[in-house]
Amino acid sequence: MPKLMEEEVFMAFATYATVVLLKMLLMAPLTAYCRFTRGAFANDEDVALKPAEERKKLVRTHPDVERVRRCHLNDLENVVPFVLVGLLYALTGPQLSTALLHFRVFAGCRIFHSISYIFALPQPSRALAWLVGLLVTLSMAYSVLSKVLVL
Template structure:
């Protein structure tokens, strides 16, 4: 198997598990405190709907939203990176550093840690910018 394909697949799986963990984190807090904003969820457990989300659930939703803005772009760039054969030796570094940066961003978001959340975000963006440059270089005749 091509190393770049391997590392792309590894990053995709690890990013999926990270996003799954955010969903589980929200559920843990909602169920643990029996606090649900959606009326049908609250009614299911015999409670009234909460007026607002729990702070932990809000933070997790913000982290999720940021993932939805960044991870699909990474996945698209990763496919292009592999297709054009852009610097296969750097694939492991770029894909895994991006993935680690997204984990860092989420952990720092949940823990309200600045400037580390922004550092994690910036590292991920720098990886994607490097991927863009290498993809364009791979397209050159």
């Protein structure tokens, strides 16, 4: 095993980054499931095997599909920066307990954000989950910059 993978902080980062990346990847099959169960497809070729009169009804948007798509987009906007900043943060050698707090809070926030988005939980549940996750990423970014910034 490479030496980096023996570092506790890096292994913790790899674990939680994988968790949130897998959660993000699972949003695509969830979108497909919603498309099929709601009969709402995005493109003509998606329903090419259906009769012509039925095709016009199936190429449409549906609120449930759009909700899952927006949740997925929000993951893309937040998980990718977490992974990039988190990698740099892990490489700066932070305390394990502090790093675990950052990684666990972010992962928990993203999972709760998706649950609150998909099941339309009342606000501010989703907004708070998003905000705390953003603050975690900004905290790690500040830590990286404070350790490596040379003026």
